[in-house]
Amino acid sequence: MTATKAAPEWTAEELAELADLQARNDALPEDAPRGLLSVRLSILTEGTTSPARQELDLRRHAIREGVKVVGVARDLGVSATKKAPWERKELGDWLNNRTPEFDLILFWKLDRFIRRISDLHEVIKWCEKFGKNLISLNDTLDLSSAMTQAMVTFVAAVAEIEAANTKTRVSSHWEYTKQQDQWRIGKPSYGYKTARVGDKLRLAQDPKQARAVRYMYQAVMRGVPANRIAKVLDRAKVPTYSNRKWNNQQVLRILRNPAVKGVRTEGGTKATTYKSKPVLDKQGQEIRVTDDPILTDKEFESVQAALATRSKKRRHHEKNRRPTRFLGVLKHECGRNLNETNNYKELSTGEVKEYRYLRCPDCRKPGFVTPDPEHVYKALWQAVFARLGGYEVLRREYARGDENRRERKRLEESIAYYMSGLEHGGRFDKAGSIREKAEATLDALMNELTKIDPDSTKDRWIYENTGMTYAQHWNTGGVEAMERDLLSAGITFRLGRQEDGELLGQLIIPYDIKERLIRMNNNWS
CATH class of the missing domain: 3.90.1750.20 (Putative Large Serine Recombinase; Chain B, Domain 2)
Known part of the structure; x- marks a missing residue:
């Protein structure tokens, strides 16, 4: 992030300091611990800490501790009581999709980051699984200590009690106010x-x-x-x-x-x-x-x-109404979603016949209507199977590189030990078997080092083949499984009519469809 992209409430002095801190941050070594800053605020008042101050305080702390800031998750107007960290727009994206890019999360105060004990326990479990740490600027926090974990739980309990007390005060005030014949709180109804x-x-x-x-x-x-x-x-x-x-x-x-x-x-x-x-x-x-x-x-x-x-x-229509299948996937050429609607006609025999059709809610006179939804669903199913059915179902897993990092460090230290010993005047600089054994050991260590893939020493995502194609997956999971996959991958099926009135469907697939279709585990309870 550059200083020009800062939030509009930043002052000129704050922007100048931000630019200086970013320059110092860029000068840190590449192997420095990587930190993600989490800035959250539900409502900005005179008594709250502004997002600008939170970020500047965190950046100063990161510079002092030699932590290289790799990103800032700003979630403003978000309640920590209502939304857990992994559910927030910016922080959630880092926690769910960009996990390998940082080593620790820095936040201004624990209640700025989290307010529910259950959420805190969930985040601690996640940190243990992925090898991350939490650092609070205004609380003593280090998850490597069991004692600190207990302390953090206690502080979170106090924050949760404070949130509950606030809710109780608001509820009590409303119970009193609603019995009055004058207007004290709230927004009046329309009119x-x-x-x-x-x-x-x-x-x-x-x-x-x-x-x-x-x-x-x-x-x-x-x-x-x-x-x-x-x-x-x-x-x-x-x-x-x-x-x-x-x-x-x-x-x-x-x-x-x-x-x-x-x-x-x-x-x-x-x-x-x-x-x-x-x-x-x-x-x-x-x-x-x-x-x-x-x-x-x-x-x-x-x-x-x-x-x-x-x-x-x-009323008799409602009981037969069903949700539109592939809602969000089926679209009119104008870009709006197509909805399945039903209509009824009473026959001369007294029987009520039902008619179903897909329509665009925005296009009227003459509008867009398809009288046979099942035909459209079948065409979509066939088109998706033909284009994507042969793709392999891949699953994304998180691989930690700490074990290989430790092994690589051990080998490098051992190699340095034997190389210095074989130099002139070293402990292995002797004729005979002592030197030969040292050289053989050095060769073996260097051979082991070459076998370690440099990428395996980094925390990263790996992709495993499930041994199943999407055709097999959809045949097993049915329409619901296909709907979920198409929606998450951003695939759409656009319908329109040609000049002769014939219905035309076009399957639109993003260029990075293979990456979008990868199945990702949910790491949160």
Whole structure:
């Protein structure tokens, strides 16, 4: 990394020092221990240590200890409680794919690196397996000592307790706040904004958003589908809650949320399909946080009934719906994923016939539809088998070079010993059998040294043949195994139509497909 690529919050003085430290780092010998810097921060406040300061402190320490910095893993806006080190974007890439490139990991403080005891134990096991070390700038840390491992576990326990206490304080504050009729914390639901009413902070209508919610309500009551409502809002350039394009789920989520009628709500997690529920006071009544609701209680109930009626009409479709096979692999020529959709037609006999087809969700009028998904799946299967079925399944394993390094060092020291002894005036510089034996021993040592592959003294990835082709692997694992392999390798199957309307499929394979298909073991529990 060069100084010009530093994060924008760096000052001119910090950039100058960074350039100086990098120059000193480049001057270190090639055989110096290789260090990876880990910089993490969940939220930047005045009381936290900035990423720039963390990195500069770590680089100063590395120079003092003679450690050559080979990379920096910056994970900003990442919670150590929610994401383990191997799950983070930058640090995870180093731990999972670039393991041979470093010998130790340096971080500013243990709680900057990890906050869960279970994660710490996992990382310690990983370090033992791959021969790595952990160094903390502000904690005494050296994994070569069992006592230090116990100490590290204790410090991590304190960090985990601190994180749990923070969570408890936040939960306690919310339990108190949600019973109040004024707005203290959190972001208001779509359609509202905070406003001062007397000595209280309450909710008031946001004019643009409230007008959009009223339109959604009126359109649903007229029978307009949610996806049509989303398109109208997009064309009108109505801002969404998250500044993204409107879709039918956003419309339904807003209208189904009781917060739209100006009451306090809680819930709304993915596990409950974002279904929020009103907060009740001690008398069992809903807590009002605005004097000017967008929808009245009666309007809210009527729109729920209208949405429920539409859901009932589609209920028999849901039980027959299945996930799209090869999702992410099958793409339209426009670049979007193709989705498998089903349609139903009631015959004169009363029987309901199901029709399945693949379509591009973005291309309309005339759009792109294939009426026979099974034909497309079969064509994809055959194309992949023809191009990749004969490839051998390789597995990546980690090979440590410390044993061969020790053996090479022993041989080099022994060779130096005998060579100095055979020099003039040396201990073996004598006529007769003593010199002959020393020369024979020297020849044997040098022969052994030539047998050691220099690459085998380095930590490295090795690739083993499993004795199976991908055709055999896919025949055994089925569609699911092929889907996983194609997605991880970045292979796509693009569909389009020629001028005469004939369907055309093209299998797109990356140039480095053999490397992408290599199977890699998961080294984390």
